[in-house]
Amino acid sequence: MKNTIILICLTLSLTLSSISSAQSRVYKVIFDDEISLPLVQYLKRALEQAEKDNADALLVEINTFGGRVDAATQLKDILLDAKIPTIAYVNKRAVSAGALITLACKKIAMAPGSTIGAATVVDQERGKKSPRNINLICVLK
Numbered sequence: 001m002k003n004t005i006i007l008i009c010l011t012l013s014l015t016l017s018s019i020s021s022a023q024s025r026v027y028k029v030i031f032d033d034e035i036s037l038p039l040v041q042y043l044k045r046a047l048e049q050a051e052k053d054n055a056d057a058l059l060v061e062i063n064t065f066g067g068r069v070d071a072a073t074q075l076k077d078i079l080l081d082a083k084i085p086t087i088a089y090v091n092k093r094a095v096s097a098g099a100l101i102t103l104a105c106k107k108i109a110m111a112p113g114s115t116i117g118a119a120t121v122v123d124q125e126r127g128k129k130s131p132r133n134i135n136l137i138c139v140l141k
Helices: 002-021 038-052 069-080 097-104
Strands: 026-031 057-064 086-095 107-110 115-117 136-138
Touching (some): 086 097, 097 115
Parallel strands (some): 057 086, 086 107
């Protein structure tokens, strides 16, 4: 009986040490301003490197009021085609193009008090193109 208890303790100890030594490798990109075309190459390079290095996931930190629709659409497509899990972390806000990018990730996490939602499409002079409601979802603290 004593030998069985020692064997169980030794097995448990080895199992716990192997679990604690295993680390996840998560790559991170940050979209912290207007969504623009240079972000497309930034995301492509980061995702290619993460996939090449067999990363466990790509974390996309988002804090934006939006930006270019063409850039957002390309970013969305890249994230949807990712071979590794993608996680959006909304840090403060993901509005308009930011919401589209967030929804393209396989998982979404939001900071307390952050917002996500749609906004009105505007032209280059910041004039409204179509009357739409602004829909935001707030994460309460």
